[in-house]
Amino acid sequence: MITASPTSRLSPPIRDWRELWRESITDAESLLDAVGLAGRADLLPPDDAGFPLRVPRGFVARMRRGDATDPLLLQVLPRRAEHDVAPGFSVDAVGDMASRAGHGVLHKYDGRALLIASGSCAVNCRYCFRRHFPYGEEIAAAAQWREALAHVRGDTSIRELILSGGDPLSLATHKLEELTRSLADMPHVIRLRIHTRLPIVLPERVDEALVAWLAALPLQKVVVLHANHANEFDASVDAACTRLRDAGATLLNQSVLLRGVNDDVTALAALCERSFAAGVLPYYLHQLDRVQGAAHFEIDDDRALWLVEALRARLPGYLVPKLVRELPGDPSKRPIADFAR
Secondary structure, eight states, X not given: OOOOOXXXXXXXXXXXXXXXXXXXXXXXXXXXXXXXXXXXXXGSOXXXXXXXXXXXXXXXXXXXXXXXXXXXXXXXXXXXXXXXXXXXXXXXXXXXXXXXXXXXXXXXXXXXEEEEEESOXXXXXXTOTTTTOOGGGOOGGGGTTHHHHHHHHHOTTOOEEEEEESOGGGSOHHHHHHHHHGGGGOTTOOEEEEEESHHHHOGGGSOHHHHHHHHHOSXXXXXXXXXXXXXXXXXXXXXXXXXXXXXXXXXXXXXXXXXXXXXXXXXHHHHHHHXXXXXXXXXXXXXXXXXXXXXXXXXXXHHHHXXXXXXXXXXXXXXXXXEEEOOTTOSSOEEGGGGGO
């Protein structure tokens, strides 16, 4: 007699990522109810400050129930402080619009061009530096990539194409294939970098079709993930990271230093260790981009420098991310140590 294997009995079918996306929580009171904080309307602002809530239920499941200070919850829950006007905070914190080089393409740094591949994200992080970005006017995919790719084709100094957004993996895989087919006549582009939060918040997105597309690309592939706390990783995220690595991608993690979320050496060390355990190398620790509505997350530079020095004393050097800030007009991300000189 042939019996079912333990794996077939225990492993539920993997649901389609688009179906899970549609089931995301988009209402603040529903989110509070889902994490055991029903009735805590005192935590919420009168409106969403022009930036709607969106968070997948799988990410919500990693939050601590009944804890209004949970570090994952704080990243996505609208708060009253978002309405505060803070000096030095603006709607275009990193000078994106000044670096526009065509429809949906930003060209800030030598050798690299960035495509705004999509305006959609599976999760809306309240500190997002593009929370005010005019996506309706600046999405490369909406124009079939034509103007953006014409810029890349015409500048042979561009060695690396960066997909950002929004989240580029919010696009259907066939749209990503459409883009990369267009790179065949651009031998100067040798590397594709994808900045994405989807494998963290909706790991089901890393499905067979996506992996097959990525594995077939005749380019060097870098996937930069975005996790800010060790609790964002679980077995499903580990599996997604394994699939990305098996497709030939180098995995890096970048984080943002956030008050109340990870402004603690123990939390940062746990994030670096947990990221590396999933096969993802810590890369950047960003000081907050000073976008309007996010001032309550900011940590001063002295505290940030102290935290990184404490990390160096606790972790091997390869697990310590670079502490940086992005400033409009700079030729690269700037190490925070430069500000202390």
